[in-house]
Amino acid sequence: QVHVVVSGGGSVHAGVSLRLSCTAPRFTSNSCGADRYRPPAGKQREWVSSIRVVGSTIYADSVKGRFSIWKDKAKDTVFLQVNSAKPEDTDMYSCKINPLSGGSSACWNYREEGTQVTVSS
Numbered sequence: 001q002v003h004v005v006v007s008g009g010g011s012v013h014a015g016v017s018l019r020l021s022c023t024a025p026r027f028t029s030n031s032c033g034a035d036r037y038r039p040p041a042g043k044q045r046e047w048v049s050s051i052r053v054v055g056s057t058i059y060a061d062s063v064k065g066r067f068s069i070w071k072d073k074a075k076d077t078v079f080l081q082v083n084s085a086k087p088e089d090t091d092m093y094s095c096k097i098n099p100l101s102g103g104s105s106a107c108w109n110y111r112e113e114g115t116q117v118t119v120s121s
Contacts, residue, residue, distance in 0.1 A: 001111040006095050009115030018082040022095030024110050027076040032107035033100050034078040038091035053103040085119045092116050
């Protein structure tokens with residue numbers, strides 16, 4: 001599997017903003033999209049947001065209006081902006097690369113990685 005570099009997590013106070021990044025080599029040339037979950041696979045997890053190959057975005061109702069996802073093609077990076085962080089946002093946030101919709105099957109070869117976000121009240 002191809003490694004993905006995630007960053008941007010950390011410990012913050014409620015109300016601040018965080019920007020989580022997920023950098024995957026050849027993400028753009030492979031025409032990939034990405035899903036963000038919390039926590040990563042192996043635990044009962046919640047889907048948070050997705051960005052598709054064409055750039056369309058969708059959000060879980062629990063984060064709609066506060067989270068924003070986009071991709072920087074030049075940097076092969078997907079960003080997840082967390083605004084007005086809440087204690088209930090505390091979790092491990094994972095980045096799962098995929099080819100939805102219309103991307104290369106090579107997009108399934110990326111390893112899912114996570115970064116911890118801890119929000120204190």
